[in-house]
Amino acid sequence: MAHALGLGFTVFAIIFLLELPDKTALATLLLATRHRPLPIFLGSAAAFVIQSAVAVAAGSLLSLLPREPIRIGAGLLFLLMAAVIVRQNLKKEEVKEKGDIEREEQRHRRPFATAFLLVFVAEWGDLTQLATAALQARYRDAVTVFAAATIALWAVAAIAVVLGNRLGAWIPQRPLQFAAAGVMVLAAIALITGILG
Numbered sequence: 659m660a661h662a663l664g665l666g667f668t669v670f671a672i673i674f675l676l677e678l679p680d681k682t683a684l685a686t687l688l689l690a691t692r693h694r695p696l697p698i699f700l701g702s703a704a705a706f707v708i709q710s711a712v713a714v715a716a717g718s719l720l721s722l723l724p725r726e727p728i729r730i731g732a733g734l735l736f737l738l739m740a741a742v743i744v745r746q747n748l749k750k751e752e753v754k755e756k757g758d759i760e761r762e763e764q765r766h767r768r769p770f771a772t773a774f775l776l777v778f779v780a781e782w783g784d785l786t787q788l789a790t791a792a793l794q795a796r797y798r799d800a801v802t803v804f805a806a807a808t809i810a811l812w813a814v815a816a817i818a819v820v821l822g823n824r825l826g827a828w829i830p831q832r833p834l835q836f837a838a839a840g841v842m843v844l845a846a847i848a849l850i851t852g853i854l855g
Contacts, residue, residue: 665803669793669806669807670806672789672793673786673790673806674810676785677810677811680784681780682784685776685777686702686773686814687819687821689773689776690820690822691822693772693773694769697768697769697773698769700773701769701770701774702774702777702815704774705778705781706781706812707808708778710787710804710811712787713786713788713794714791714794716794717795717800730850731792731795733846733848734846737843744836
């Protein structure tokens with residue numbers, strides 16, 4: 659029980675910090691500024707459930723490989739994800755993503771469907787999905803990893819919906835992205851060195 663709680667907290671913290679500065683959180687935030695919050699949250703939450711299930715299934719397949727290469731591979735994947743975060747931030751693609759989000763929103767009129775489709779598409783191959791798969795491959799605890807990752811994603815979606823466009827004014831996106839990259843580097847070092855069991 660204590661192991662599951664510790665693992666759940668670890669997974670939650672990593673996924674939460676990765677998702678907070680992500681384009682999906684920005685998309686949810688933008689949608690929440692124009693639509694009622696409940697349908698936006700429910701649409702996002704439903705998409706996150708499916709994406710977490712896919713990530714855990716992929717991680718379960720990876721876990722069939724020997725443990726030591728998986729631990730090191732997961733660490734290297736986290737380093738790669740940190741590099742991607744920094745690279746994206748330095749290229750300043752946030753403006754382009756915001757434009758893409760607004761165009762996607764104009765194609766769909768219903769808030770629940772808009773939120774679901776936007777999050778569902780945006781999360782394929784996303785850093786949080788890859789991180790969830792890597793954590794499942796490493797720890798082999800599908801229920802804990804799925805629950806903690808999904809709750810973390812829901813928490814970020816709830817924050818984005820409740821705060822709407824105010825979140826951008828309170829917490830600048832670039833520092834959050836660099837903080838997420840730092841968390842990824844720390845997680846990578848901990849996985850490669852064996853500190854994260």
